[in-house]
Amino acid sequence: MIGNIKSTIRNMGSEQSKTIYGLIGYPLTHSFSRDFFNKKFAAEGINAEYLNFEIDDVERLCDLVGELPELRGLNVTAPYKEAVLPLLNALDDDARTIGAVNVIKVFHDKHSGKAAMKGYNSDSPAFSRTIEPLLTPRLDRALVLGTGGAAKAVSHALQGLGVTVQLVSRRKSAATVTYEEITRSLVARHKLVINATPLGKWPDVDQCPDFPFRFLTSEHLCYDLIYNPDETCFLRRSLEMGAQVKNGLEMLLLQAFISYQMWTE
Numbered sequence: 421m422i423g424n425i426k427s428t429i430r431n432m433g434s435e436q437s438k439t440i441y442g443l444i445g446y447p448l449t450h451s452f453s454r455d456f457f458n459k460k461f462a463a464e465g466i467n468a469e470y471l472n473f474e475i476d477d478v479e480r481l482c483d484l485v486g487e488l489p490e491l492r493g494l495n496v497t498a499p500y501k502e503a504v505l506p507l508l509n510a511l512d513d514d515a516r517t518i519g520a521v522n523v524i525k526v527f528h529d530k531h532s533g534k535a536a537m538k539g540y541n542s543d544s545p546a547f548s549r550t551i552e553p554l555l556t557p558r559l560d561r562a563l564v565l566g567t568g569g570a571a572k573a574v575s576h577a578l579q580g581l582g583v584t585v586q587l588v589s590r591r592k593s594a595a596t597v598t599y600e601e602i603t604r605s606l607v608a609r610h611k612l613v614i615n616a617t618p619l620g621k622w623p624d625v626d627q628c629p630d631f632p633f634r635f636l637t638s639e640h641l642c643y644d645l646i647y648n649p650d651e652t653c654f655l656r657r658s659l660e661m662g663a664q665v666k667n668g669l670e671m672l673l674l675q676a677f678i679s680y681q682m683w684t685e
Contacts, residue, residue, distance in 0.1 A: 439468040440490040441683065444481060444504075445497035448474045450622045450648045453495055456676055478503040485526055485535045493683035494524040495676075498618050501569025510538040518544060518576045520569030523679045540682045543573035544580075546675035551643065552581055554666070559641060562612035563588055565629045567596060570645055571616035578612075586610060588629075599630045607635035613658070615644040620652035628653035636661035647672045 443453050457470035473484055478500045485491060496504055501520040505511070508521065515521050521539035528535050561584045564571050575585045586606075589596040597606070607613075613636070619627045631654070636642065642658035647668040655665040 437467065438490060439466075439492050440471060440488060441468060441493045441495075442471040442473050442491070443495045443497060444473045444475055444478075444484070445500055446474055446476050448472045448497070451497065452648060452672065453676060456673070457680075460680075478507065481507055485537060489528050489533070489535075491526050491528075491535075493526060493679070495679055496522045496524060498568065498570070502572075504539065507537070508539045509536040512538065512540040514544060514576070515539045515541040518569075518572050520572045522569065522573070522675070523682050525683055540679075541573055541576075542675040542678035542682060543570060543671070544577045545678055546671045547574050547645075548577035548581060549674055550666070550670045551577070554641060555581060555583070558639060559612045560584065561610040562586070562614060563602070563607070563610040564614050564616055565631060566616035568616070574614055574616050574645070583612065588631075599632075602632055602635070604632075604635045607632065607640075608637075611640050613640060613642045613663075615642075615646065615652070615654045618646070620644065620649075620654050621646045622648045625649050626653055628657065633657045633661055636663045638662040638664075640664065641666070644668060645671060 441457060443451060451472065454470050454472050461468045461470070475481065481504060501522050504521055504524070508524065518541050521541055523540040523542050525538045525540065526535055562578050563586050564575055565588045567587055567589045571587065575587065578585050587596045588599060588602065590598060592598050615629060617629055619629050636658055640663040642655065642663045643666045644652045644654045645668040646652050650667055652667065655667060658665050
């Protein structure tokens with residue numbers, strides 16, 4: 421895979437000086453990022469290209485960065501937002517606090533040719549900006565479904581906005597409740613419900629977390645970080661119970677904008 425990308429870049433000819441950005445994860449068939457960034461670069465006259473790097477082993481990140489001197493930045497998606505941490509040379513303070521990275525800035529030393537990577541998190545500020553205008557006094561407690569990198573970023577953002585967070589996981593721990601432990605009274609106390617799992621993203625559009633949707637009411641706001649499809653199984657079943665819903669498209673666009681700021685600042 422990496423060899424094919426290198427060949428493509430070498431064959432650019434006069435375009436060889438293009439700055440390269442990209443996305444790592446596995447799989448990447450659901451992602452809109454490549455189209456978004458390449459349209460942005462074309463519209464703004466930026467001499468850059470955004471590529472998908474679908475890698476089935478996070479350790480390949482080091483090979484990718486070392487072999488592509490044109491590479492200046494990466495977005496990170498599932499399942500690598502936490503797994504990349506040991507491979508990075510430095511972390512932004514927020515990324516360190518969150519414990520997950522979805523943006524990597526790549527530095528190439530012109531003299532030694534060596535590369536270094538610094539991790540950031542644009543998910544948390546992007547989510548914060550999208551949820552803050554929707555918060556009301558009754559939305560002061562949230563159930564966050566999932567415990568991965570996206571859930572950590574969302575929890576960090578909510579806590580910064582004064583919202584109490586209860587994580588929900590398939591496995592019991594001191595910090596979580598399981599789906600089986602979700603009662604009507606727990607849902608009644610937590611009017612904000614966020615799907616931070618990958619369940620339901622394209623092409624597995626019929627999947628969703630094992631959440632007791634029957635306990636939802638019109639007072640609930642259900643937010644799915646997934647943006648493809650527009651209406652996930654989680655959102656559809658929430659709507660059926662009269663809940664307000666929001667998908668992850670606005671968050672995607674905001675985190676992309678913040679990512680580019682991080683790469684170029």
